Amino acid sequence: NAGVTQTPKFRVLKTGQSMTLLCAQDMNHEYMYWYRQDPGMGLRLIHYSVGEGTTAKGEVPDGYNVSRLKKQNFLLGLESAAPSQTSVYFCASSYLSGRDTQYFGPGTRLTVL
Amino acid sequence: AQKVTQAQTEISVVEKEDVTLDCVYETRDTTYYLFWYKQPPSGELVFLIRRNSFDEQNEISGRYSWNFQKSTSSFNFTITASQVVDSAVYFCALSVEGGGNKLTFGTGTQLKVEL
Numbered sequence: 390n391a392g393v394t395q396t397p398k399f400r401v402l403k404t405g406q407s408m409t410l411l412c413a414q415d416m417n418h419e420y421m422y423w424y425r426q427d428p429g430m431g432l433r434l435i436h437y438s439v440g441e442g443t444t445a446k447g448e449v450p451d452g453y454n455v456s457r458l459k460k461q462n463f464l465l466g467l468e469s470a471a472p473s474q475t476s477v478y479f480c481a482s483s484y485l486s487g488r489d490t491q492y493f494g495p496g497t498r499l500t501v502l
Numbered sequence: 503a504q505k506v507t508q509a510q511t512e513i514s515v516v517e518k519e520d521v522t523l524d525c526v527y528e529t530r531d532t533t534y535y536l537f538w539y540k541q542p543p544s545g546e547l548v549f550l551i552r553r554n555s556f557d558e559q560n561e562i563s564g565r566y567s568w569n570f571q572k573s574t575s576s577f578n579f580t581i582t583a584s585q586v587v588d589s590a591v592y593f594c595a596l597s598v599e600g601g602g603n604k605l606t607f608g609t610g611t612q613l614k615v616e617l
Contacts, residue, residue: 420603429511431593431607439603447604479547483603488535488554491605493547 391415393494395480401500402470410465410497412480420483421463422447422491423455425476432479438463470501504529504596508608515584515615523579523611525594531555534598536570536577537605541591550592553577584615 396411412421419440424432424447434447438457452474454466463482467474477498481491505528515521527536538550551561553570561568565582581588594608 422604424605429609431506431609432605433607434604437604477545481547481605485603488552488599489603490537490549490552491603492549493539495546 393480393482393492395478395494395497397497398495399498401502402467403502404471406470407466407468408470408499409467410478410480410499412463412465412482412494413461414463414480414482414492415461416482416484416492417460418482418484418492419460420485420489420491421457422481422483423453423463423465424479424481425449426479426496427476435465435478470499472501475499475501504531504534504598504606506594506596506606506608508594508611510611511609512612512614515613517585517615517617518583520580520582521584521613521615523581523592523594523613525577525579525608527575527577527594527596529596529598531598534596537595537597538568538577538579539593539595541593541610543590547593550579581613584613586615586617589613589615 393414422437423435436455441460456464480494483489483491507526534555536553540548567580569578591610593610595605
């Protein structure tokens with residue numbers, strides 16, 4: 390039981406390049422989330438999904454897109470990376486409602502030059 | 503909208519001291535859930551505890567204890583007899599029913615435990 394995994398762990402991009410971050414969970418959770426963590430700002434929600442085939446915007450969605458084609462996977466895409474997107478990205482999943490605990494992946498450290 | 507405030511940016515203590523991390527939250531919802539997560543230097547986020555708004559009982563787990571007071575909208579975390587391994591960033595977070603179960607995080611408190 391791996392829990393929540395993220396690929397890759399580290400990545401360096403040049404401004405304007407694109408990339409996709411992959412999140413996978415093996416806990417049969419319905420809800421999945423992408424957060425970014427910046428110094429002094431805690432974690433902020435980018436996008437989330439309440440089930441396969443659904444996505445919704447979070448607090449800071451601009452510059453990102455997501456897809457949830459399979460229940461166990463949640464992809465985060467950057468179409469044209471900017472230095473402001475340098476951050477640590479965390480994926481999380483939870484079973485269902487607000488009462489359920491979100492379990493986090495190990496994070497992806499992204500640097501945009 | 504929800505808000506979580508962790509006013510203590512950084513705390514330094516000497517090993518074996520007790521330390522309390524403060525968390526104040528804001529929400530208009532009557533049903534909500536409070537969480538504490540630990541982020542050690544390795545970077546992962548480790549779940550510590552979840553409380554719902556209907557359960558104000560304090561909780562103790564080993565050296566950790568949590569004090570939930572609805573009257574002051576606080577959910578404070580105390581570590582008794584701190585150890586170097588407790589050094590980490592601790593986050594308090596809040597979610598409400600509906601709206602995708604989104605977590606609203608505080609900005610975190612960096613705890614440094616020194617010998």
